[in-house]
Amino acid sequence: MAGPIRLNRKYSILSSAICLGLVIVVYYMYCVGELPKFFSGNFNEGSLRQSKPLTETKDDEIALKSPKPPAATASLPVDYSPLTFSESQQKCELFFTPAYLKHIATHQLPYCESESLSAFQCFTAPRLTIPMTGGWGQTDPLCIAQGVSFRPEQQTGSEQEFGIQCKLRDLAAERANSSDVATELEGFRDRPTDWGWYWGDTGVGASLKTWKFENSGDIEGCTREKSDSKEWVMLMRRDSTDTHNLWHKLMEILQARHSLDAVRIAINPATGTPWLSDEDAAHVQLVFDDDREELLEPLWEIVTGKKPIRKSSWERAACFGNVILPLPGCGSPFWSNLLDTGYPEACPSQTLLTTYVHRIFEFYGVVQRPVTEIHKHPTITIVERKENRKFVALDRWVKSLKERYPQSPINVVDFASITIQEQIKLAQSTDILVGHHGAAMTHIIFMAPGATAVEILPRHFDQHSFRSAAAMRGVNYIAGRCMHKEEYENAVNGTPFPQDWTPPTPQGFNHWQNEEWTYLMDEDFLGLVDAAVRSQMNKLGSSDS
Template identity: 25%
Template sequence: MLVTTHLHRRLVPVLASVLIVFSLTFLYRAYHLYPSDKLSQWPHAAASGLSPTTEPLDEPSDYRAPAHRSEDTCATRFSTAYLEGLRNRTGSYCTPGSRSSLTCFHTKARDDEPDDSFCIGRGAVLDPATRKFHLDCALRKLEPEEVEQGILPFNRLRGYMYDTGPRNVFRDAVIVRQETGLARRSGETAVSEALDAEHMHLPASSDSSDGAPSSVLPPPKTYLLLKREGETNPWHCLMEIFSTYMTFDVLRMSRDPSRGGAPFFATDEADDTQVVILDSREDGPFFDLWTLFARRRPVRLAHLLSRAGNNNADDDDAAAVDAVRRDANIIVPLAGGSNPLWREEWHVQPCHAAPLVDVFSSRIRGFYGVEDPPVRGGEEPIVVTLIDRRETRRLKDQAALLAALGKRGLHIRVQAVDFAALSFPDQLRVARETDVLVGVHGAGLTHVLFMRRGAGAVVEIQPDGLDQKGYRNVANLLDLGYFRIHGAGVSMPVDEADKDTEEEPGKEREMDSLKGVETETQGRDNSTNTSTATGVLKKRGDWHFMDVQVDEARFLDVVETAVKFMYNKALWSYDVNG
């Protein structure tokens, strides 16, 4: 009895201590995930008359929290800390008397570069006269403490290459009122007092004449305003889609005071969201991926406006036009050029954990239903895939090099794949089945993103003089082996160098991650120029437009090194000198 009483007296304080630690830990995590005092930064929080909700936010469930929440470079750029950083630097830009609202989120990927931003506006109306969305928002002056917290003035939002980014989207597609009256200025027409159905020549109702529900979808509530860098280059296109997906993730993780503290964007709102294309580019092979987070099929702004004057509109676009005669939401996403993977292409990042990249890869593969192949090992060969470039930066004597590689007795199966000739889902399947990916530097190496984590290796052949780190960093983030050599540039034959300009004059060529490249103009002579932020690159002598030659012994050596790196991965078990 005495022993029992003694144990009871000792256990009570221990259990009490455990309970206190658990409670404090829960409160600490709750504060950092849902900081209630952030609402005090919002001018409209009190004026709205809405009390913050205590319901949990609709946070993306497919992220896995890192084992530790450090402030190091890897965590702040490639984990959920990047999303949290955006959420925690949020500014409201309209005065309390404004009918519309405008909220922007900011982050800084690198200390030596400007901030990146994205925005969401509520109460927007598309005016056919100006061909722009209007926000009835009188911009307010930021408080000193907001500036100290990193909230950017509206006029400091960034623009990016290829005329993309928030600054350029607002310039081309949105009018934000800056004074009480919307007088004409700079040739812009003021917003009409009421953009009703009659003004916009729209059907009065979406119901059929007999009272039965119409087959036309209900009007979208939210419009993503998109300017693209290109439509065919996989790196550029996927970075834009990646950045936009993170935009929606942050909106789902952030409380909106005007909605009583509910998230800015809930998962089920994707059904009422549509991408509005502002550029005039072709759709391209990645176009359907824009329905990942905005499930209405994308519509071009010019087409949307043209439907406004068409009384016979009877499809999805009619519903879209019908919506913008009333209040709508607009989202101006993070630019592709702001993506942390883009920003680190010239700097080595020794990071080996990247929840953001893992989730993005999984989402893309899930969208197309691409399943993983069985884990290989035993007597099955290691699959070596060479990216078969067909236009520029081709590997000289490629067939002979692959034939020599096949004779080395390395337990391998070698294949040369022209990714451009495959559908994107098939490209993903090839990437998932590849153990060693080999390629000359270029956008084809974007497929590194979709290789299996910790179960592969990459061989990159860079032209002499290039020291780009982008694909090396991606390989590190996925815990893949990375091996690099340089090859000599070889001028393309004149007829092949000019083939693209003869067949496709004016078409923008693949820029393959060249930092600072803006546009390209093509002519029919031999001096096609590439306009950049720092000058003009000539086709002749520029590595972008040259083939690459590597000595056979060096090629075999680097690929064999990558293959032997795989000898004890998965279920294989080979001696490196066996």
């Protein structure tokens, strides 16, 4: 038995030697770069070669790439399929995202017969209808007039200043003759002047009157094909009812800019190109029909990139190739949403409002506060009103807040006393903004995402006000309610209620805007601010910023 055993042992030693030799050969070939290709997919080069730093790697020593994954994948579970949009989400998409501008661009109609020497093309913006604006219709107009003559009133000696050669289509007859045409014409009025009254006497219908447009027949030398000026002009009829209301003025500027943006993406059926080219957009001149110096006067530059001028400065006759009559400011979907009495879902999409706020920041040179900047001791800003809706015990409340939060900066500010730029910067640095419902609460849109707004609402006020704007900007929102004066006096001073007094109904309490004082119990006001402070401090976690 000894012989076979010694023989097996010899074979075993020989096999081991052969294997060891193969390993040495393979390793040598690898080191000199001659590893056979069929090995290339079976080794992790990084695990074998560790001696050379990356900076010394030669071209032929580049690490082997992992195989490219296939483009296709298996299906996800059905739970991941897009859910059907709710009505609120559909409204969000239509009114507060670029879909709003695309809708305007794709809903246009010529009002003049094709043989007319001038043209009048109108577009319609979708309207967020609420009871307060139900009489305005379902859409808002934006129009372009082409081939428009202008002569200053002092030259004509008459009321007419703008002349247009337009034979209006009979849209009423067209609707009556065809149900298909009637469907296509939905949202358009029979005549441009039918788009009449808006707040502040604004909108296309009012503009045609205030700018004194006349369909004046033949005007030699001024047609849409032959105008002595290729300059685009936007004729702006501003709301004169509240010239220093921040929200009103912001919405006017927003809708003017929306008008320009929509015309830039709308396709002119006659040319197949955008109505307003990028080159032409740089030369649009905005013109006011008034000589007022209003709030936010310089900010109007963000509409066209140029300073507006006044109609009163036009001293020469002209023939304009393109004249824009913009959307009314009060037609802004954000305006309507502010006044809505419902509670829509928060909009998950990037909103037009965010784009607008970024444009304002850029104009005023305001650097946006990083979302990651969280303050250990939140800055509290309280809006102080000087004429009406004043907080009844503000001094006492501020003293209590300073005792509760001694390290928190507490600002009591009348926004009307500082510049717009200072207002925006203050809003950016504020963690908690507290104020009664009014124009000053507009500053919610300028706050950093993650900040908190506390809005005190009138006793009977069904609109959800700035809550939706706060949601769109990522700002937390807390609301409180006032008391009636009689309720406050009874609770605080024990004053008996007047004989036969009953709380006014919502319908009978419409004078809240002119009330001198806003009544809240100490614990109610302080409790709202406490909740906002806790909301901010809860964001810190382990951070100690």
